[in-house]
Structures are given as C-alpha cells and as structure tokens.
Amino acid sequence: MPTFDESFSSIEQTLGERFGRPESIAEGSFDSFATAIAVILGQSIDAKKVAKGLEALAEAGLLEPQPLTEADPAEIVDAFKAFGVSLPARVLGPVRRMAAWVVSRQASAHALDPLRDESISTGALREELRGLAGIGPATADEILLLAGQRGVYPVDRATYRILVRHGWLDPTAEYEEARSVMERPGHDDPETLHRLSDGFARVGREFCKPSVAKCGRCPLQPFLPEGGALEPDAF
Numbered sequence: 245m246p247t248f249d250e251s252f253s254s255i256e257q258t259l260g261e262r263f264g265r266p267e268s269i270a271e272g273s274f275d276s277f278a279t280a281i282a283v284i285l286g287q288s289i290d291a292k293k294v295a296k297g298l299e300a301l302a303e304a305g306l307l308e309p310q311p312l313t314e315a316d317p318a319e320i321v322d323a324f325k326a327f328g329v330s331l332p333a334r335v336l337g338p339v340r341r342m343a344a345w346v347v348s349r350q351a352s353a354h355a356l357d358p359l360r361d362e363s364i365s366t367g368a369l370r371e372e373l374r375g376l377a378g379i380g381p382a383t384a385d386e387i388l389l390l391a392g393q394r395g396v397y398p399v400d401r402a403t404y405r406i407l408v409r410h411g412w413l414d415p416t417a418e419y420e421e422a423r424s425v426m427e428r429p430g431h432d433d434p435e436t437l438h439r440l441s442d443g444f445a446r447v448g449r450e451f452c453k454p455s456v457a458k459c460g461r462c463p464l465q466p467f468l469p470e471g472g473a474l475e476p477d478a479f
C-alpha cells in the first residue's frame with residue numbers, strides 16, 4: 245500500500261481536478277480579523293449565513309476588533325438578526341474573546357495584525373488561541389491557516405476519518421499526530437494546505453461520512469488499501 249507521502253501529490257491533484265479552488269469565504273477580500281471571525285462563525289452556521297453575518301457586523305461598524313470588544317452582546321445579536329441570522333449563543337463568546345485577544349495583542353506587542361505578524365511564532369499564536377474558551381485545536385489551526393496565512397493544517401473530523409480509513413493514521417492517534425501527517429515537508433505552504441483541507445472537508449461531506457464510506461464514487465477511491473476502507477468501531 246502506498247504511504248501517504250507517496251500519494252500526497254496525486255491526492256492533491258485528484259482533489260484539485262474534482263473540486264477546483266476552495267470555496268471558503270476566507271478567500272475573499274477580508275482582512276485577517278474578519279477571516280478569523282468567519283472561521284469561528286463557520287463552526288456553527290453554514291457558509292451563506294457566515295457571509296451574511298460578516299455583512300451584518302460590517303454594517304453595524306463591528307467588524308473591527310475594538311468596536312466588537314466594546315459592543316454589548318445584545319447589540320451583536322441584534323446586528324445579526326437585522327440580516328436574518330440567528331447567532332448561536334455558543335459562538336458569541338468565542339467571537340468576542342477573539343476580538344478582545346486581538347486588541348490585547350495589539351496593545352502589548354504593538355502588533356497591528358498579530359495573526360500575520362512574522363515576529364510572533366506560529367506555535368506561540370496556536371497556544372494563545374487555544375487558550376481562548378470555545379476555540380479548540382482545529383479552530384485555532386484554521387484561524388492560523390486562513391486568517392494568518394500560516395502553513396498549518398486544521399484536522400477536522402473528515403480528515404481524521406479519511407486518514408484512518410485509508411490506514412494512514414492509527415485510530416487512537418491524537419490531534420497533533422494527525423496534524424503532523426498532513427503537514428509534510430515540502431508541501432506545507434498555506435495555499436496547498438488550504439486546498440487539501442477544503443478537498444478533504446468536501447470528501448467528508450459527500451462521500452466519507454461518519455456512518456458510511458461511499459467509496460464507489462469517491463475521488464479518493466484509487467488510494468484505498470488493498471481490501472478496501474478500514475472501519476474502526478466508531479468515528
């Protein structure tokens with residue numbers, strides 16, 4: 245069975261041919277802060293609502309760290325409502341904490357754009373983001389990749405399932421082990437990892453579902469081990 249390293253370039257090419265460019269909202273003309281907010285919103289609401297939410301915040305003058313930090317929670321919720329989006333309570337906290345973190349970083353390190361400030365290491369940023377309640381490892385890494393344009397791979401459940409079913413990752417592996425599988429030397433530029441992350445997410449949604457692996461029509465079918473997809477007890 246080919247290793248993940250041996251298959252990496254072919255997988256990248258296959259996903260690119262099947263899905264084209266990433267459809268992520270973060271590809272648009274948003275700055276790093278707006279992109280980070282979009283990533284957090286995207287954990288709980290669909291892409292169309294994320295776009296509406298960003299529009300709502302911009303219209304209310306809240307798509308900036310300082311105003312968003314100072315805004316009353318009800319004001320933020322109402323801004324979303326005015327654009328027909330109900331903001332889940334579990335997202336409101338992380339959104340406000342993200343804004344407060346940027347404000348505090350700007351004040352303490354004079355870093356206008358801390359996520360893209362090359363004087364701050366990716367590891368240091370990862371630790372700080374993970375320290376914000378409501379922002380887990382995958383969300384922190386997605387913020388680093390999409391908003392910070394750093395070469396990190398956010399390991400979502402779809403990536404985990406695909407790696408395990410293909411025998412490229414042990415089912416008992418922790419998050420960091422899965423991340424190290426995806427961040428291969430020579431293939432760790434943000435653009436490549438963004439394309440790969442988007443492609444794996446789409447495979448996970450359309451074919452490699454938690455309950456069933458629809459391998460027959462999946463673009464990653466040629467990369468299966470002999471005997472087909474491996475199925476651990478549960479995902």
Ligand code: SF4
Binds near residue numbers: 406447451
């Ligand atoms: S070929 Fe099967 S196991 Fe592999 S990603 Fe597609 S659905 Fe999942």
